[in-house]
Amino acid sequence: MRVNFRFYVCLIVFFFSGLSAADLVIEVTDWVKDPTKIAIVPFHNRGREVQQDIAAVIAADLTRSGQFSVLDRDDMLSSPSHAEEVHFRDWRALGVDYLLIGRSENRRNKMVVKYSLFDVHTQRALLANEIRAGRDAERAIAHKLSDAVFEKLTGIRGAFSTRMLYVSAQRNELGVSSYRLILADADGANAREILRSSEPILSPAWSADGKQIAYVSFETQRPAIYQQIIATGERKKLTNFSGLNSAPAWSPDGKHMAMVLSKDGNPDIYLMNLATAELQKITHHSAIDTEPSWLPDGKSLVFTSDRGGKPQIYQFTLADKSVKRLTFKGRYNAKASLMPDGKSMVMVHGDEQGYHIAWQELATGRHLILTSSSLDESPSIAPNGSMLLYATKYAGRGVLAAVSVDGGIKFRLPSPSSDVREPAWSPY
Amino acid sequence: MIKKYISLVFLMSLLSACATTDQQDASATDNAATGSSSETAAVSSGVDTASAVEVAVESAVQLENVFYFDYDQATLGSDVRASLDAQAAVLRNNSTAIVLEGHADERGSREYNLALGERRAKAVADYLAIQGISRARIEVVSYGEERPVALRSNSADYALNRRVELK
Numbered sequence: 001m002r003v004n005f006r007f008y009v010c011l012i013v014f015f016f017s018g019l020s021a022a023d024l025v026i027e028v029t030d031w032v033k034d035p036t037k038i039a040i041v042p043f044h045n046r047g048r049e050v051q052q053d054i055a056a057v058i059a060a061d062l063t064r065s066g067q068f069s070v071l072d073r074d075d076m077l078s079s080p081s082h083a084e085e086v087h088f089r090d091w092r093a094l095g096v097d098y099l100l101i102g103r104s105e106n107r108r109n110k111m112v113v114k115y116s117l118f119d120v121h122t123q124r125a126l127l128a129n130e131i132r133a134g135r136d137a138e139r140a141i142a143h144k145l146s147d148a149v150f151e152k153l154t155g156i157r158g159a160f161s162t163r164m165l166y167v168s169a170q171r172n173e174l175g176v177s178s179y180r181l182i183l184a185d186a187d188g189a190n191a192r193e194i195l196r197s198s199e200p201i202l203s204p205a206w207s208a209d210g211k212q213i214a215y216v217s218f219e220t221q222r223p224a225i226y227q228q229i230i231a232t233g234e235r236k237k238l239t240n241f242s243g244l245n246s247a248p249a250w251s252p253d254g255k256h257m258a259m260v261l262s263k264d265g266n267p268d269i270y271l272m273n274l275a276t277a278e279l280q281k282i283t284h285h286s287a288i289d290t291e292p293s294w295l296p297d298g299k300s301l302v303f304t305s306d307r308g309g310k311p312q313i314y315q316f317t318l319a320d321k322s323v324k325r326l327t328f329k330g331r332y333n334a335k336a337s338l339m340p341d342g343k344s345m346v347m348v349h350g351d352e353q354g355y356h357i358a359w360q361e362l363a364t365g366r367h368l369i370l371t372s373s374s375l376d377e378s379p380s381i382a383p384n385g386s387m388l389l390y391a392t393k394y395a396g397r398g399v400l401a402a403v404s405v406d407g408g409i410k411f412r413l414p415s416p417s418s419d420v421r422e423p424a425w426s427p428y
Numbered sequence: 429m430i431k432k433y434i435s436l437v438f439l440m441s442l443l444s445a446c447a448t449t450d451q452q453d454a455s456a457t458d459n460a461a462t463g464s465s466s467e468t469a470a471v472s473s474g475v476d477t478a479s480a481v482e483v484a485v486e487s488a489v490q491l492e493n494v495f496y497f498d499y500d501q502a503t504l505g506s507d508v509r510a511s512l513d514a515q516a517a518v519l520r521n522n523s524t525a526i527v528l529e530g531h532a533d534e535r536g537s538r539e540y541n542l543a544l545g546e547r548r549a550k551a552v553a554d555y556l557a558i559q560g561i562s563r564a565r566i567e568v569v570s571y572g573e574e575r576p577v578a579l580r581s582n583s584a585d586y587a588l589n590r591r592v593e594l595k
Contacts, residue, residue, distance in 0.1 A: 177575075200574035202538060222569060223542075244546055244570060247539040260539065267543045288543040304540050310500070311540055332500075335537035348537045355535055375581060377537050393581060422538065 036153060038062060038098040039071040039091060043113070044081040048106040050138050054113065057142035058100065058149070061160045061187060064402075065150060065386070066409025071096055083116055083125065091120045098126075100149060104141075110134060113141050117149055126152050139189060159382040162186045163426040164389065165194070165204035165213060166400060170418040180418075181215055183230065186382075186425070188413050194228070204424045207250045213424075214238070214248035214257065225259055227274075238272060249292045249301075258282075258292035258301055269303055269316070282316060283323070291335045296342040302326065304334040313347055315362075327360065329367050335378065339385050339405070346370070346379040346388055346405075357390050359405060370407040380425045381405075389413075389423035491515065493594040495552055496587060499533070502547040504555055512552065515594065516559030523565065528552050529593045530570040531577075533586035542572035545592075552592045 040055045040062070062068035077090045081103040091099050102115030110132060117127040127148060131141050140161070147158030168180045179201040184191035195201060199218035206213055214227050224240035225248050239245045243262035250257055257272045261279075269283045269292045283289040287307035294301050300317040307314075313327040313336045327333035332350025339345065342362075349358035354374025360367045371390065378391045387409070389402050394412060398419030401412045413420075492511035495504070504512070519526065530545030549568040557563050578585035 200571060202542070202572075202574065218571070218574075243568065244542060246542050260543070262543070262546060267546065288540065288547065290543050291537060291539045304537065306540075311536070332536060334540045350536060375534065396581070 035067055035069040036098065037069050037071065037096050038100065038149075038153075039076065039094065039096045040100045041076065041079050041081070041102075042073065043101075043115075044079075044103040046103070046105050048108070048135065050104060050106050051136060052138035052142070054102065054104060054138050054142045054145070055100075057139055057187075058146045061143060061146035061158075062150065064187065064411055066404055066411070067150075067154060083118075083128075086118065088118070088120055088123045096120050098149075098153060100145075102145070104138075106135060108135065111137050111141065113145070115145055117152060139185065143185070143187075156386055157384045157428075159384045159386065159425075159428070160186060162383060162428060163210075164380075165206070165215075165422075165424040165426070166420050167201050167204065167422045168415060168418045168420050169200075169398070182420075183213075194230075194233075202422065203247050204422060205248050205250060206424055206426050208252050208254050208427055210427045212250075214250065216246055216248065225257075227257070238277075243267075244290075247291050249294060251294055252296055252298040258294065260290045260292070269301070282318075282321070293335075293337045293345075295338050296340060302336045302338065302345060304336070313345070326362065326365075328365070330358075333358075337379055337381055339381060340383060341385065346381060348377050348379070357388070357403065359407075368407060370403050370405070371401075371410070373401075376401075378422045380423045382425050383428045389425055391421040391423060491518065495592045495594075497548050497590045497592070499535075499586070499590065500544065502544070502551045504551055508552075509555065512555050513559065516556055516561055519556070519561050519565075520559075526556075526561070526566045527595045528566060528568050529575075529595060530568065530572075531575060531589055531591050531593070532573045533589040534573045534576065534581065535586065538572055538574075542570050545570035545572045548590075549592045552594070 040059045042053065042055045059070040063070050071094060075094060078087060080086045080101050086099065086101065097120055099118045099120055100115065102113055104111060104113045112130055112132050114130040116125050118125055131144055133141050143160040146160040150156065150158035163183060163185055166182050168182050170178045177198060179197050179199065180193050181195040181201050181204060182191050183194050195217065197217060197219045199221065202216040204213060204215045212227060212229050214225060216223050216225055222240060223245045225238040225245045226235050227238050228235035238257065239259065239261065241261050241263035244260055244267050246260040248257050248259045255274060257274055259270055259272060260267050261270050266286055267288050267290050268281055269289050271280045271282055285305065285307050287305050289303055289305045291304040292301045299319065300315055302313055302315050304311050305314050308325065310331050311334045312325055313333050315324045315326050330349050330351050334348045336345045336347040344359060344361045346357055346359050349356050349369060355376055356369050357371045357376045357379045358367060358369045373392045375393045376390050379388050381388045385405060387402050387404050389400055392399060392401050394414065398421045399412055399414045400420050400423050401410060403410045492514065495508040495511060528549040530549030532541035532544045546568060549570060553563065553566045553568055556566060576589045578588040
């Protein structure tokens with residue numbers, strides 16, 4: 001009887017936890033030494049009530065970048081929404097360098113947000129613009145606005161309007177697992193389920209245009225690589241050969257999928273022509289070759305191989321089929337992925353302290369360890385190259401975390417109820 | 429899963445207790461491998477004559493179906509080879525299909541661990557093939573680090589997760 005009761009409790013918990021793909025919460029754990037001080041005044045609204053506080057979403061975006069310190073609302077002396085209401089002296093007294101004000105009109109069919117960004121010291125407007133969108137599009141508008149402010153003040157294109165994929169795994173008391181592939185905004189909000197299975201889901205990847213995804217699912221009890229169009233949900237099984245079907249990676253031109261198959265006996269890297277489904281085997285080695293990742297020019301790939309005895313990163317050049325070892329530091333280097341400029345890469349780096357995310361410049365071999373926790377994996381770089389997401393363990397649970405490429409800024413995105421892993425940051 | 433493991437450990441220690449009290453420990457193991465009279469061992473030890481224990485003892489000796497590996501290795505240890513010899517002796521007498529599931533611990537990257545799990549399962553498949561089990565009967569599937577049996581991040585749990593399961 002007691003067993004039965006426990007069983008029902010499990011079922012109920014399982015049911016409710018499955019109702020929504022719970023959003024991730026963000027905790028910033030390390031900032032840059034001298035963040036830019038900005039005040040973001042709550043936006044005034046006219047028309048239909050807005051569901052989301054636009055200024056708060058922008059504040060969260062900029063805080064998460066680690067490069068901004070956002071003034072607490074309670075410390076504000078006034079809340080201007082028009083340029084003529086701004087008293088620069090007050091903002092200077094509060095130690096603020098920049099000031100963002102705005103107002104929204106939420107109409108039946110559309111939403112218009114007008115905003116201005118001021119340099120408090122020169123008292124000049126750096127940005128004065130408006131954004132139009134469909135009704136109730138507050139979050140999307142806020143992210144666009146964050147992008148504009150970030151680019152204006154740092155010179156780097158913002159990536160706040162991008163999205164991410166990740167895998168969430170939950171295990172109930174009976175040991176029954178539930179795996180979900182989740183698509184969410186880059187800030188963890190608007191999480192929605194793409195796929196749910198009682199069997200593992202792995203290796204989510206984006207097409208270069210951000211319209212399609214690929215992943216590995218064991219839903220048939222065997223691994224298979226799937227390709228799926230996000231907008232329609234339409235999907236196609238690309239491979240289900242005997243053995244591994246693993247690590248899909250779209251070529252930058254969208255025409256090929258690099259993948260790992262072991263149908264001929266051991267894991268090698270293949271390219272599939274997506275138009276013809278034709279396969280070309282590009283590595284031929286009895287060792288493990290896996291985790292292909294394209295250089296942005298599409299002319300070569302990096303991959304993990306233990307052909308030298310331990311897993312290390314190698315580069316394969318398509319034109320001359322040459323293979324060159326890239327990593328020599330550390331006993332374990334795996335799962336490399338290239339920065340958008342193609343000049344450096346990040347990877348999982350194992351040393352005596354554990355497994356960290358490390359950065360390496362290709363030309364010089366210059367090497368930097370970015371994270372200090374011990375079970376870090378699956379690095380995925382933002383399209384602007386400023387931050388990367390990775391998976392780690394925190395308090396015994398799989399969580400996503402982010403770090404800036406100089407290692408200075410870190411934040412965690414803990415999930416309230418499940419193990420989360422394998423983040424994949426979308427392109428622009 | 430942990431509970432299952434604990435009870436397995438309990439049964440194994442019970443078994444070793446049986447073996448040490450039983451003067452015929454070597455022959456008991458041999459007999460178990462051919463599936464004849466392991467019951468005698470349990471009964472003669474006098475620990476417990478309940479049939480559940482007998483069955484558990486029998487399966488623990490005769491059909492060890494989880495094989496463990498060192499970190500980043502797919503080499504079969506002598507204990508694993510001995511277990512596989514026992515398995516092969518049984519498998520030669522039937523023609524059932526076998527699935528070998530390869531697994532890895534959580535350390536390092538997931539796709540590399542998938543490949544590592546496959547390498548382990550293939551090492552077991554190759555060994556069974558040498559023992560006369562047709563490769564056509566054996567299917568290899570790797571789950572990498574996706575299906576751990578022990579959930580803590582420490583070396584004891586890692587050791588339990590670096591395994592191949594015969595199903």
